[in-house]
Amino acid sequence: MARTAVGAGAQVGERPPDIRAVPLRHPGRWVVAVIVLVLAAMLGHSLVTNTRFHWAIIGQYFTSTRVLSGLAVTIELTVIAMAIGIVLGVLLAVMRLSPNPLVSGASWLYIWFFRGTPLLVQLLFWYNLSALYPRLGLGVPFGPQFVAGSANAFITPFVAAILGLGLNEGAYMAEIVRAGILSVDQGQTEAAQALGMTRLQTMRRIVLPQAMRVIVPPTGNETISMLKTTSLVSVIAVTDLLYAVELIYAANYRTIPLLIVASIWYLIVTSILTIGQYYVERYFARGAAKQLPLTPWQRLRRNLAITRPALAGGLEVPRPPR
Amino acid sequence: MSVSGAGSGSPGLMVEADNLHKRFGRLEVLRGVTLQVRPSEVLCVIGPSGSGKSTFLRCINHLEKIDAGRLWVDGVLVGYAQRGDRLHELPEREVCRRRAEIGMVFQRFNLFPHMTALENVMEGPVVVKREAKATARDRARDLLAQVGLVDKADVYPNQLSGGQQQRVAIARALAMEPKLMLFDEPTSALDPELVGEVLDVMRRLAEQGMTMIVVTHEMGFAREVGDSLVFMDGGVVVEAGPPRQVLSDPRQERTRSFLSKVL
Numbered sequence: 001m002a003r004t005a006v007g008a009g010a011q012v013g014e015r016p017p018d019i020r021a022v023p024l025r026h027p028g029r030w031v032v033a034v035i036v037l038v039l040a041a042m043l044g045h046s047l048v049t050n051t052r053f054h055w056a057i058i059g060q061y062f063t064s065t066r067v068l069s070g071l072a073v074t075i076e077l078t079v080i081a082m083a084i085g086i087v088l089g090v091l092l093a094v095m096r097l098s099p100n101p102l103v104s105g106a107s108w109l110y111i112w113f114f115r116g117t118p119l120l121v122q123l124l125f126w127y128n129l130s131a132l133y134p135r136l137g138l139g140v141p142f143g144p145q146f147v148a149g150s151a152n153a154f155i156t157p158f159v160a161a162i163l164g165l166g167l168n169e170g171a172y173m174a175e176i177v178r179a180g181i182l183s184v185d186q187g188q189t190e191a192a193q194a195l196g197m198t199r200l201q202t203m204r205r206i207v208l209p210q211a212m213r214v215i216v217p218p219t220g221n222e223t224i225s226m227l228k229t230t231s232l233v234s235v236i237a238v239t240d241l242l243y244a245v246e247l248i249y250a251a252n253y254r255t256i257p258l259l260i261v262a263s264i265w266y267l268i269v270t271s272i273l274t275i276g277q278y279y280v281e282r283y284f285a286r287g288a289a290k291q292l293p294l295t296p297w298q299r300l301r302r303n304l305a306i307t308r309p310a311l312a313g314g315l316e317v318p319r320p321p322r
Numbered sequence: 323m324s325v326s327g328a329g330s331g332s333p334g335l336m337v338e339a340d341n342l343h344k345r346f347g348r349l350e351v352l353r354g355v356t357l358q359v360r361p362s363e364v365l366c367v368i369g370p371s372g373s374g375k376s377t378f379l380r381c382i383n384h385l386e387k388i389d390a391g392r393l394w395v396d397g398v399l400v401g402y403a404q405r406g407d408r409l410h411e412l413p414e415r416e417v418c419r420r421r422a423e424i425g426m427v428f429q430r431f432n433l434f435p436h437m438t439a440l441e442n443v444m445e446g447p448v449v450v451k452r453e454a455k456a457t458a459r460d461r462a463r464d465l466l467a468q469v470g471l472v473d474k475a476d477v478y479p480n481q482l483s484g485g486q487q488q489r490v491a492i493a494r495a496l497a498m499e500p501k502l503m504l505f506d507e508p509t510s511a512l513d514p515e516l517v518g519e520v521l522d523v524m525r526r527l528a529e530q531g532m533t534m535i536v537v538t539h540e541m542g543f544a545r546e547v548g549d550s551l552v553f554m555d556g557g558v559v560v561e562a563g564p565p566r567q568v569l570s571d572p573r574q575e576r577t578r579s580f581l582s583k584v585l
């Protein structure tokens with residue numbers, strides 16, 4: 001019966017049949033699944049039968065001009081503020097890691113201040129900047145100015161919103177980027193330097209691309225959070241999505257349906273951002289994982305293939321993107 | 323003999339270290355290293371852990387600042403520019419230009435994981451030398467062929483074995499067309515059966531006339547390929563000479579006791 005290892009070597013080609021085990025049953029999972037289904041059915045039922053949701057009104061306002069223009073402002077604010085935040089964050093993070101104490105100190109001070117004061121206060125501050133500096137100008141420090149103008153003309157509510165959101169975000173992004181940079185092995189910097197790369201080239205070509213794996217997930221989080229944080233700008237009279245619906249229900253008192261309109265839009269944009277984040281993460285995972293994670297679409301096909309083994313053949317593992 | 327203090331290094335030497343000192347805080351790691359490497363020479367460096375072998379290589383490549391003594395590469399002072407009798411620190415551009423002429427291979431390979439093998443080899447020429455991508459790609463393919471890895475050109479480092487990664491790392495260094503190659507224990511992180519393939523590549527490189535400084539524990543390699551061997555301990559060169567003589571008939575007691583432990 002028992003063969004020695006040496007003996008087995010001579011028997012190559014005699015392959016035992018595939019194992020066909022009885023799958024383990026999971027009764028607990030079925031119970032949970034039934035409970036979840038019942039709860040979902042109850043929720044669905046109430047959504048349809050409770051007339052106080054006023055689905056007709058929701059449908060009517062969902063694509064109204066005022067809601068859509070509010071949505072546009074929200075998206076615009078999110079995109080611009082995040083762009084400022086990311087650029088500023090990279091800059092502050094690199095400054096923070098500088099060997100020059102004045103440079104890293106300046107970065108530290110910035111982060112300390114903008115994380116340490118409420119965003120709402122910062123927004124109001126930028127909005128009321130003209131009270132502090134009635135005239136703004138560009139010129140030689142302590143010398144003549146080339147362009148100058150009234151602060152009120154330059155700092156419109158929208159500009160104040162962008163400044164408030166973007167500069168605040170920069171402080172948070174700086175810490176995210178710094179964590180990313182620190183996560184990259186020191187040996188990478190040395191290898192790049194040994195090739196003759198400058199500090200800047202090393203950062204841009206070697207360190208940051210690898211840091212992205214650590215930077216992207218929290219940045220996605222920040223973006224989604226920013227989408228909703230933009231609703232704070234109503235305090236400085238910028239008509240974003242939430243303020244737009246507030247203005248509508250202040251007139252017609254359809255508070256709940258209009259809040260639902262806004263919520264659905266926030267959910268839609270968040271969903272799109274989540275999908276985008278997934279693909280960005282996949283892109284920066286190249287070379288890090290032995291195999292890239294599947295896209296949601298590929299995962300769906302795989303799941304179908306597992307329940308219907310006939311389909312199992314056609315699943316190819318994606319090549320990493322270039 | 324060697325020029326004291328001022329002036330350039332002795333003519334006809336690729337590397338010349340004269341009483342080199344390096345401190346980390348209060349720890350004096352190099353305490354007067356003096357040695358010479360001629361062009362096309364293969365110098366092997368052995369010594370116990372912490373004796374300053376890596377630090378010495380890193381000084382040559384400007385990865386560490388020299389505290390005292392002088393070091394010349396190809397007749398040019400390392401780390402500083404001498405004007406009159408004052409030494410001036412070098413601007414970053416100059417440091418980078420000099421590093422680009424020296425290849426370095428690390429114990430832990432340090433390949434760029436987000437780039438394929440081919441992209442790793444192309445990176446230096448394209449970014450540092452601003453070579454056209456097409457030219458760099460062709461040469462990178464040639465270099466990968468030289469180290470026996472053409473078929474792995476489009477593979478990411480984490481899909482390569484240690485030996486393959488180290489060969490890509492050598493190709494990456496060679497892509498800069500260095501006049502000097504520094505190897506810091508290039509085979510220490512490898513499984514025993516992969517050591518040979520890396521040493522073969524290094525042996526061929528030596529035959530082609532490359533000047534090399536190799537920190538290694540591979541005494542066989544040192545004996546066969548090395549033109550000379552130094553034994554470092556406590557931040558100084560304890561003994562130097564032809565590899566066969568140092569390995570089989572060491573003059574110094576410290577060398578003898580080290581060799582008896584590793585051989």
Ligand SMILES: Nc1ncnc2c1ncn2[C@@H]1O[C@H](COP(=O)(O)OP(=O)(O)OP(=O)(O)O)[C@@H](O)[C@H]1O
Pocket residue numbers: 346349351369370371372373374375376377378
């Ligand atoms: N950046 C640093 N800061 C402080 N100490 C350091 C630094 N780099 C090296 N050292 C110390 O310097 C000494 C010599 O280090 P080095 O790496 O040159 O030794 P080595 O001969 O290469 O040893 P090994 O065979 O272990 O690689 C060690 O004691 C080490 O701890």
Ligand SMILES: [Mg+2]
Pocket residue numbers: 375376377506507
């Ligand atoms: Mg070492």
